[in-house]
Amino acid sequence: xxxxxxxxxxxxxxxxxxxxxxxxxxxxxxxxxxxxxxxxxxxxxxxxxxxxxxxxxxxxxxxxxxxxxxxxxxxxxxxxxxxxxxxxxxxxxxxxxxxxxxxxxxxxxxxxxxxxxxxxxxxxxxxxxxxxxxxxxxxxxxxxxxxxxxxxxxxxxxxx
Amino acid sequence: xxxxxxxxxxxxxxxxxxxxxxxxxxxxxxxxxxxxxxxxxxxxxxxxxxxxxxxxxxxxxxxxxxxxxxxxxxxxxxxxxxxxxxxxxxxxxxxxxxxxxxxxxxxxxxxxxxxxxxxxxxxxxxxxxxxxxxxxxxxxxxxxxxxxxxxxxxxxxxx
Numbered sequence: 001x002x003x004x005x006x007x008x009x010x011x012x013x014x015x016x017x018x019x020x021x022x023x024x025x026x027x028x029x030x031x032x033x034x035x036x037x038x039x040x041x042x043x044x045x046x047x048x049x050x051x052x053x054x055x056x057x058x059x060x061x062x063x064x065x066x067x068x069x070x071x072x073x074x075x076x077x078x079x080x081x082x083x084x085x086x087x088x089x090x091x092x093x094x095x096x097x098x099x100x101x102x103x104x105x106x107x108x109x110x111x112x113x114x115x116x117x118x119x120x121x122x123x124x125x126x127x128x129x130x131x132x133x134x135x136x137x138x139x140x141x142x143x144x145x146x147x148x149x150x151x152x153x154x155x156x157x158x159x160x
Numbered sequence: 161x162x163x164x165x166x167x168x169x170x171x172x173x174x175x176x177x178x179x180x181x182x183x184x185x186x187x188x189x190x191x192x193x194x195x196x197x198x199x200x201x202x203x204x205x206x207x208x209x210x211x212x213x214x215x216x217x218x219x220x221x222x223x224x225x226x227x228x229x230x231x232x233x234x235x236x237x238x239x240x241x242x243x244x245x246x247x248x249x250x251x252x253x254x255x256x257x258x259x260x261x262x263x264x265x266x267x268x269x270x271x272x273x274x275x276x277x278x279x280x281x282x283x284x285x286x287x288x289x290x291x292x293x294x295x296x297x298x299x300x301x302x303x304x305x306x307x308x309x310x311x312x313x314x315x316x317x318x319x
Contacts, residue, residue, distance in 0.1 A: 018192075022199065033206050047215055058226075084229040119251045140219070143226035143252045145233045150252055 043138060046110060046157045050140040053106055054155040057114065058084050058142045068093035074105050079153070086146035086153065091116065095127050102128065108157065115154040116146065124151060134158035216318075217292060220257060224294035224316035227252040227259070232298050237263065237312055245281045253316075258283045260315045265300070267308050276308060285315045292316050 060078030067074035071093045079094065081087040094102065094114075103112060113128040124146070131137045137158035144153050227249060231237045236248045245261065253259055260282040266273040285291060293315060300308040 022196075026199070029203060029206070044214060051215060051218070055222075084226060085233060141254060142222065143230045145230055148234070150230045150234065150248070 042159075043136065046136065046138045046159075047140070049108060049110070050138050050155045050157045053108065053112070053114075053157075054140045054142045054153060056106075057155070058086070058144045058153050061087070062090065071097050072101055077102070077105050080144070084142075084144045086116070086144050086151065088146060091125055091146075095125060097127075099128055111158050111160060113156040113158075115152075115156070117152045117154060119143075119150050119152060128156075131156055131158040134160055217290075220316055220318060221292045221294060223254055223257055224259060224292065224314050225296075228261075228294055228296040228312055228314055232296055232312075237261075237296075238298060238300050238310060240277075240279060242279070242281055249282055256319050258286070258317050258319050260285050261312055263310055263312045265308050265310045268306075273309065286317060289317045 056076065057079045059080055060076070061080055062068075062074055062078035063076045064074075067077065068090055077090075077094055079086045079090045081090070097105070106112065111129060111131070111134075113126065113130040115123065115127075115130070116125040117123055137156060139154055139156045141152045141154045144151055228237070230252050231245065231248050234248070236244055239245065249259055249261065260280070263277075263279045263281070264275060265277045265279075267276050293313065295311065295313045297309070297311050299306045300310060302308075
C-alpha cells in the first residue's frame with residue numbers, strides 16, 4: 001500500500017511544479033502587459049483627443065455661429081465655413097485667443113499645437129505651443145482647403 | 161525503482177483493463193494540453209492587442225474622404241486631367257497610403273441617367289491588403305446649370 005501511494009505524491013509534485021511554473025509565467029506576463037497597456041492607453045487617449053479636435057476644426061464652424069466676434073465666450077471652436085474649407089477669419093480669431101483659454105475651450109487636458117501648413121510643408125499659421133523635447137506626442141493631420149489652396153491642418157497633443 | 165515498477169504492473173494486471181487506464185491518462189494529458197493552448201492563445205491575443213493601432217482604419221478612411229473633398233473643391237476631380245488628378249492625389253494623401261479613384265459621369269436626359277464617361281486614376285488596387293473605401297458625388301456646371309452628374313469612388317490602402 002505504501003509503495004502504491006508513492007506514485008500519487010510524485011504526480012502531485014509534478015503537477016504542482018507545472019502549475020507554479022505557469023502561474024509565475026502568467027504573473028510575469030501580466031506585469032509586462034499591464035505596463036504596456038498603461039503606456040498604450042495614454043497614447044490612445046492623446047490620439048483620441050487629437051482626432052476629435054482635428055475633426056472639429058475642419059468639419060464645424062464652432063458655436064455659437066458668431067463666436068469670432070467674442071472668441072473668449074465661444075462654447076466650441078471650429079475653423080470651417082463648410083466641410084473641409086477653412087475660414088481665415090475664424091483662424092485669426094482662434095489665433096487671438098490666449099493659450100489657456102484655447103486649451104479650455106478645445107477641452108484639451110494636455111499641451112497642444114495646431115499648425116496650418118501647405119502641402120509641401122510651408123507653415124501658414126501656428127496656434128499653441130509646439131512640442132519640444134516632449135516625452136510623448138501624437139499628431140493628426142487633416143487635408144482641407146484655405147483660400148482655394150490645399151492645406152494640412154495638423155493637431156499635435158503632447159506631454160512634457 | 162524496480163519494485164515500484166512491478167507494483168504498478170501488478171495493479172494494472174489486477175484490473176485486467178489496461179486500455180481504460182491508458183485512456184484516463186490520455187484525458188489528463190489532453191486537458192493539460194488544452195489548458196496550455198488556452199494560455200498560449202491568450203498570450204498571443206494580448207500581445208496582438210497591445211501592439212495594434214485602434215484608429216488605423218479611421219485615419220485611412222478620413223484621409224481618403226478629405227482627399228476627395230479637397231480635389232472636388234479645387235475642381236480637379238471634374239477636370240478629367242489624369243496628370244493633374246494623380247499629382248493632387250499624391251500631394252494630398254499622407255505618405256504610405258495608396259489610392260485608386262474611379263469617376264463615373266452621367267447625363268440626365270429624358271427622365272433617365274445615361275453614362276457619359278468612366279475614368280480611372282491612381283495606382284492599381286493591390287491584393288491581399290485591407291482596402292477601405294470613400295465616395296463623393298458632385299455636379300458639373302455648364303452655362304449656369306447642372307451639365308452632368310459624377311460619382312467618384314475611392315479605394316484606399318496602407319502600402
